[in-house]
Amino acid sequence: MLLSGKSVILLSMYVDYGIVATNDAKFYQSFLADLDKDFELSDQGLMTWYLGVAIHQGPKNRSTKLLQKQYMKDILERFGMTGAAPVNTPMEPNSHLRRSDCPPLHKIDKKFLREYQQLVGGSDVPQGAHSSRPGPFSESVLK
Numbered sequence: 001m002l003l004s005g006k007s008v009i010l011l012s013m014y015v016d017y018g019i020v021a022t023n024d025a026k027f028y029q030s031f032l033a034d035l036d037k038d039f040e041l042s043d044q045g046l047m048t049w050y051l052g053v054a055i056h057q058g059p060k061n062r063s064t065k066l067l068q069k070q071y072m073k074d075i076l077e078r079f080g081m082t083g084a085a086p087v088n089t090p091m092e093p094n095s096h097l098r099r100s101d102c103p104p105l106h107k108i109d110k111k112f113l114r115e116y117q118q119l120v121g122g123s124d125v126p127q128g129a130h131s132s133r134p135g136p137f138s139e140s141v142l143k
Helices: 025-036 069-078 110-122
Strands: 002-004 007-014 017-022 043-046 053-058 063-067 138-142
Touching: 007 025, 017 025, 053 069
Parallel strands: none
Antiparallel strands: 002 007, 007 017, 017 138, 043 138, 053 063
16 A cells, blocks of 8 residues: 555555556556556556456446456356356255264365365455455556
8 A cells, every 4th residue: 555645556466467546546647657667567447357357347436346247157167067056055054064074185086176176266256356345446457
């Protein structure tokens, strides 16, 4: 986070992609100029897609919506589950799992275990692709 008076810049990096949120366009341009001295940058404008999440921004009402519809469709397709039907409760309510309910890891097929981990982990929102609070900021993507 960079502060200058009432101007704020928030920067989140993921490998070679960055998200910048600011409330001051002039401060942002100065920030980019400083970074550009040491790094190769390109300003991609307002975000529309980041780490598998579609982003819709409403500049007039200062809203940002994060949509994972395509991301989830891709996961379902990848694991052959496009015809799966949603359920209200995938487990019996008030179930209590114990270690004895699960087979030891060395007895589980490694390919099955890896695919299961990818499927379960794939439904999480990627780090850096979420916002904890909306505010008077516009977001841009650096590549």
